[in-house]
Amino acid sequence: MESELQVETGRVFVSPEEFARDQRRRMDPPRGKLLIAGCCSGSYLSRRVVERYRALLAEVDSGDEVQYLEDIDKRFTDSETCVRLDIHVDGADVFLFQALFDPTSDRSIDQNYMAFFLAARTFREHGARHVTGTVPYLAYARQDKPTKFMREPTSARFMADVGLVAGIDRLVVWDPHCGQIRGFYGSMPVNMLESLTLFIEEFGRFRGRKDVIAVAPDVGASKFVTHFARALDLKSAIGSKYRPSAEEVVIAEIIGDFAEKKIAIVLDDMISGAGTIDALVQKLVEEKGIEEVYLGVSHNLCVGRAHERLVSLHSDYHLKEVVVTNSIPQTDEFQSLPFVSVKCLSDAFARTINRIHYNRSVSAVFYRPQT
Numbered sequence: 069m070e071s072e073l074q075v076e077t078g079r080v081f082v083s084p085e086e087f088a089r090d091q092r093r094r095m096d097p098p099r100g101k102l103l104i105a106g107c108c109s110g111s112y113l114s115r116r117v118v119e120r121y122r123a124l125l126a127e128v129d130s131g132d133e134v135q136y137l138e139d140i141d142k143r144f145t146d147s148e149t150c151v152r153l154d155i156h157v158d159g160a161d162v163f164l165f166q167a168l169f170d171p172t173s174d175r176s177i178d179q180n181y182m183a184f185f186l187a188a189r190t191f192r193e194h195g196a197r198h199v200t201g202t203v204p205y206l207a208y209a210r211q212d213k214p215t216k217f218m219r220e221p222t223s224a225r226f227m228a229d230v231g232l233v234a235g236i237d238r239l240v241v242w243d244p245h246c247g248q249i250r251g252f253y254g255s256m257p258v259n260m261l262e263s264l265t266l267f268i269e270e271f272g273r274f275r276g277r278k279d280v281i282a283v284a285p286d287v288g289a290s291k292f293v294t295h296f297a298r299a300l301d302l303k304s305a306i307g308s309k310y311r312p313s314a315e316e317v318v319i320a321e322i323i324g325d326f327a328e329k330k331i332a333i334v335l336d337d338m339i340s341g342a343g344t345i346d347a348l349v350q351k352l353v354e355e356k357g358i359e360e361v362y363l364g365v366s367h368n369l370c371v372g373r374a375h376e377r378l379v380s381l382h383s384d385y386h387l388k389e390v391v392v393t394n395s396i397p398q399t400d401e402f403q404s405l406p407f408v409s410v411k412c413l414s415d416a417f418a419r420t421i422n423r424i425h426y427n428r429s430v431s432a433v434f435y436r437p438q439t
């Protein structure tokens with residue numbers, strides 16, 4: 069029988085039998101106790117994911133609980149980043165959220181990446197069994213190779229290397245810019261959640277309509293748009309573009325059959341400065357006779373002239389709706405636009421975390437097109 073002093077100070081010797089009884093009582097999954105955490109820029113989404121996860125547990129009458137930590141990083145007065153954990157995390161299965169690009173704060177991508185790496189290292193140094201980096205928008209993904217004739221690093225590979233050193237043993241991202249990013253992480257599992265399911269559900273009202281066409285802004289989006297069009301029994305088209313300069317986009321032509329087409333659904337992985345979308349939509353209206361344009365985008369950075377261009381397309385070029393996700397925290401200014409719809413990713417991430425936590429297939433959560 070342990071004394072009160074032993075119990076209070078933690079000086080209790082654990083026998084194998086006591087450990088087995090404790091395991092049965094707690095029913096810990098094989099990966100450890102689930103813990104969801106958010107860095108300061110990632111807590112806007114991690115908080116919603118936890119709420120959704122708890123709601124899903126309630127739907128199946130589960131009494132299980134989810135440990136949650138938010139805003140775990142801070143900056144000292146000299147701008148150094150510090151991460152501190154308020155609870156014991158030894159043996160935990162951690163899903164660490166971070167918004168690498170956060171236009172709602174003064175934190176840069178590089179500062180957010182540093183906080184993310186330090187947070188992962190903190191969990192590792194304090195005994196977490198698994199650390200899954202959960203970054204809906206994977207910054208630096210566009211720097212997956214040096215620009216031709218330029219002396220540049222493969223920055224995306226470097227960020228992957230640092231993540232591995234920090235102790236991340238799995239990565240979950242939403243619709244990354246290029247699939248080859250997976251190879252930069254070696255044998256580490258990388259779950260690239262696709263947005264096809266979301267856009268099929270969002271634009272399902274156009275299924276089978278002969279006056280509707282799905283349009284890819286460029287070659288990079290063509291395969292995705294083809295799968296989308298097949299799922300909704302629509303025709304598809306593709307834009308051919310080039311850049312005379314860094315800030316200028318020219319759509320040379322749009323390849324596809326536009327006979328009797330009045331509505332275009334344009335899908336892309338991201339809006340940055342909206343130059344490509346601006347040029348494409350104008351050409352669709354002026355040369356193809358499109359009367360309504362609907363835009364679906366996985367990541368809305370909305371930098372530079374993007375806001376101005378989208379407003380102009382709405383007022384002058386029949387842009388009826390812009391559907392984006394909260395993979396990046398959206399500013400109040402952008403969300404206040406009457407033609408903008410922001411879809412929350414909390415359900416997709418809650419279900420993905422659940423599948424990973426119990427060693428189940430993540431692909432079962434999403435639509436799988438026929439190849």
